[in-house]
Amino acid sequence: MSSDTPDLPDDVADRVKNVRVDEEMEQSYIDYAMSVIAGRALPDVRDGLKPVHRRILYAMHEAGVTSGSSHRKSSNIVGDTMGDYHPHGDSAIYDALVRMAQDFSMRHPLVDGQGNFGSVDGDPAAAMRYTEARMAPIAEELLTDIEKDTVDFEANYDDRLTEPTVLPSAFPNLLVNGSSGIAVGMSTNVPPHNLGEVIDATIHLIDNPDCTVVDLMEYVKGPDFPTAGNIVGRSDVKQAYQTGRGRVRMRAEYHVEEGKRNESIVVTELPYQQNKSKLVERIADDVRDGKLEGIRDLRDESDRNGVRIVVELKQNANTDVVENRLLESHLERTFGVINLALVDGQPKVLTLKEMLEEYVAHRKEVVRRRSEHDLAEAEDRAHILEGRLKALEEVDDVVDTIQNAEDRDAAKEALKETFEFTQEQADHIVRMQLGSLTSMESAEIEAEYEDVTARIERLNEILGSEQELLDVIKGELREVKDEYDDERRTSFIEDAGTVTDEDLIPEEDVVVVLSEGDYIKRVPADTFDAQHRGGKGIIGTDLKEGDRVSTVFSASTHDYLLCFTNQGQVYRLKVYEVPEMSRTARGTSAVNILDLDDGEEISAVVTADDLDFEAEDEFLTMATRDGYVKRTNVSEFGNILSTGIIAISLEDGDELADVEVTNGASDVILGSEHGMAIRFDENDVRPMGRNARGVRGMDLEGDDRVAGVAAVAPDDDRTLLTVTEFGYGKRTNLSEYRKQSRNGKGLVDIKTGDRNGNVVSLDTVADDDNLVAMSEGGQIIRMPVNEISTYGRNTKGVKVMDVEEGDEVAAVSVYNPNAGDDEDEAEEETEAEEADE
Structure with a gap:
């Protein structure tokens, strides 16, 4: 052994733990998966936010970057968030910040952005050093009363600070703004909804806990996408709300405009998350490849006022058919609803009712903890005010007691012994200024004491009655609705089933x-x-x-x-x-x-x-x-x-x-x-x-x-009709x-x-059939077959079509122009017979 080798303890072998590789990898993968699921990819059902969004908003709140402040450089916000709460790289934080500022991604954007924050064409946002942001007013509703011990806090990644595990959330943000994300082995895709509808449904649930999803759908009609558009049919929406999973068909809003020579299909609203520039590009590709017929020109005339894509049709195009093919390939998309969110830290697929129930339970906890916090503060204030009122009643004796004391501590002790003040009351009285002993100040203290007493009584009512607490939640929800509600953007259209081109032609x-x-x-x-027989026909x-x-x-x-x-x-x-x-x-x-x-x-x-x-x-x-x-x-x-x-x-x-x-x-x-x-x-x-x-x-x-x-x-x-190549x-x-x-x-x-030339065709024909003959050079003639005389076999026949020298009859076809009328008459007769029966 080398002399440089350190001496090892005798029991080192005993401390080595043998593990199976498969078991270690399985456990490590589960730990990683749960970290992604709970810590990054899935929203919390209570505030509808993933950790990165929650941390961005809380960092802005702590930095005072509210809706009333000036805009702050996005790089500054990203830096604060990354340094204090989210050590996962600036690009991930900035991407989340950008999405919260996009009015085409969020039904109610949580960030008020200034600068280039991307577009529906898929253009990326400008670098964070160029853009500025601040909290949107509605985002502040998510953080209201967070300082009143309404939610739990935990240590940040380096134990220097604390951060909220969830925001108080004065409205059901998960449903209002939706969420999407891919975790390990699961994904979420919650569509956005109309704020007013969601709040009305929440209030209905509070008043009627036994209501069904169908009852709630009287209020929540369906998703309400920021890019408007249409939802085709209601059955898919119902399934998604009842099971937590479903597929909602979205369709662009368009209309047909009449031109001087032709018509145009004009698209004014897009399905949610549809990239406008790629849509135009795909339509152009299909026109070039021959998959879309009848389109003369394609223009994107969109501006700041909204989307406007013009599909100009050819003069002889069938508008209904082009419209149908655009719907099949480009103007319809499917939104796969997966209402997956974290409930008590565990991923769960939720129905519409379950999502609202979890939110109501969260708000009950928030209002209860806020009321307890406010009650403690009010009781502390009432206690101080009681001491001040008592001191005012015996103001001369209180002043003498304080004057005769050697120092502040002695004065406090004297007040406690002489007038039975508590420590808190004595501390406050000693700090009182002489100006507060006026009669006007006394009246103000008495008025404040009455207000505080009434507030204590009200808070006790809220904490002592479930119904009072729920009434507070409903009242606050109505205030949010009054402040931020707007008109529904996404409309419903009936599902007429699959319309084929044949139905339109x-x-x-x-x-x-x-x-x-x-x-x-x-x-x-x-x-x-x-x-008549023997004509040249026309080109x-x-x-x-x-x-x-x-x-x-x-x-x-x-x-x-x-x-x-x-x-x-x-x-x-x-x-x-x-x-x-x-x-x-x-x-x-x-x-x-x-x-x-x-x-x-x-x-x-x-x-x-x-x-x-x-x-x-x-x-x-x-x-x-x-x-x-x-x-x-x-x-x-x-x-x-x-x-x-x-x-x-x-x-x-x-x-x-x-x-x-x-x-x-x-x-x-x-x-x-x-x-x-x-x-x-x-x-x-x-x-x-x-x-x-x-x-x-x-x-x-x-x-x-x-x-x-x-x-x-x-x-x-x-009869047997025979036609030769020279007509x-x-x-x-x-x-x-x-x-x-x-x-x-x-x-x-x-x-x-x-x-005559050689025979080109023969077919059996009836007297009311029509013949269509066409020459190789493109001349065509149509005539009733009864114009052609009946002859015996082994004859030359008569001129059917005057074919020019060098040209020949290429093909002959026979059809009955009255066949459709006969079928219609037969159908009418059948219907009449059934009606008689």
Whole structure:
């Protein structure tokens, strides 16, 4: 052993304590957690303050930085607080001081700040050396009577001073200003409330101790946020008050302003704790990314008078839809209520009633201790006044006794022996000045004695009667309300449930146009006036150079569609999600709506609203360009991902041509580009899964390909409409297409060649249907199908659309403009029948 090694006591090994590491860490962590919970992060239920806030206010009180004093540098206040009471760093203290001065954070700020104390844009406060502060008037109500032994004090961190463990709190600050904080394993989030409502509820609780939370809600309507705004519905508030936990939906206040050409949505109040600049930034990001359509401009016009965010809409934008999407993503927030506070030093989740009960119990203790303190002082003063009055009655003898005494002590003893004064009375009489022996002074002493006697009697009444003590609490609460109450800021609006865009968009027939360059738009169908057969139509879309129309289909804005692509994928699409644009507009990028790959085009559209995804006898019958046919039960398409799912497997070079809905008892007609058609029973094709390729449906010759598929119901009185790429077409009675076995060559449907070109589409139509045809160059025509004559098979047909040289018909769609009227009439008839029953 080294000679430098100190000698160790013989019993050093006996003093070493062996402990388990896990037990030591567990206990240390619990100690740390309780220190954070009780000493830093959670408010006391009695005054609603965390230790740092309480210490800041008490340090200002001790330094005389009250509402009546001049402002003091914040750095001075922070220094006093840190040096005397809160040794945890200046930044934490200053952050707490700043929050108490922010009128957008506190319902009633406790600090009157001067300088930059931050903003709703999230701007930080200026450095503490630049700002000044003093106590707000309402903060003094928290410290009223603290010098009258109303609360307990404890030694500060270095035992030089004492600090209050809680403030007297003349109003329920925890509910009025709320609190938030994260401790270890728990957090608190108490919303702010209206001062007048909380005080009225407290008084009601005092008068009716057996009242319920629902009774108290007659007074406390709900949170009252400093930034105003709205609360959606009352049920969530009720749950939060009854259980101590809940989620309150907050909504911004906004209105629609009419402009010369367009409308604007103007936001004037924000949800609590909403960062205004980040809100504007997120809206701008969504507009740029295409998530928010219909917004032309976004401006923050806020000033010292309040918030004003202007969302200017495009001329053709649907205001209700933009408003709804703003609500979904930006203008609504949820406030998670957790009424967790310290009760007797222990964290506890409290109901509204329990919070008020704890406060009332605290005020009873404060008023009792204050009354005892005042009573002791009054009794001491009465005792002195009794001595003075007795001395005045025998003033000559008292003066002689004092004059004959050798010194003050002897005079006191003589007074005690001669006149039976107590020590305190004798001390006071000896210190009396001769001027106090006048008759006027005597009258004043008698009046003061009467006042003190009456005060003693009143204090004894308060201490001797629970009801008198409660009346004092109620009276003081009313005084605070009269002084500081203001109007409620946060309003309630009814919860109308989830409003979808579909609820806000009028149901109407539209034409959806999609180009090879992945531009998409929808246009109201009535934009295109019905024309006679053979017209050129009008411009339906403005295409970029080199782009062409690939798909056009008719639908209702409320339709939910299954969109099948040439690559065998199927996507879902809600028609109202496609932006509505003018007839000549190019459209918006389709990638924001449909996740199509390069070269992928929509080849068929099926309205999902008409499908029963649980039906066993409902199928989607698909046809490929190479003549394959497949039937799949609709149940396999009930859950389609946003990225699409496989509808059919295709061989290399093959594409999906068309899709029809069949019911297990239909016939299927396949039509080819070279004008051939084959009709066969759909049951010739057995049902298969989505990943199957299908079976041969048509034997194609040469380079012929399938153009489309049509479903024919038994006794179907419709006709088969065939349209070619150069704008010719015809209708043919279905009876002319005899049934064959699948995989045959079929019969001639329409003559193709130099005049007609290849077949573009075929479909079954009724006499009251409308046809919409669009060329690759963007020309569009709408006409009643009964304008197209009925011809037999193997004919050339008539001109349907006058297509310019170099242009071709890209797509044809059929819809019934009276379908909605028929449904409305059916609903009315059903309602009338039910009413009769």
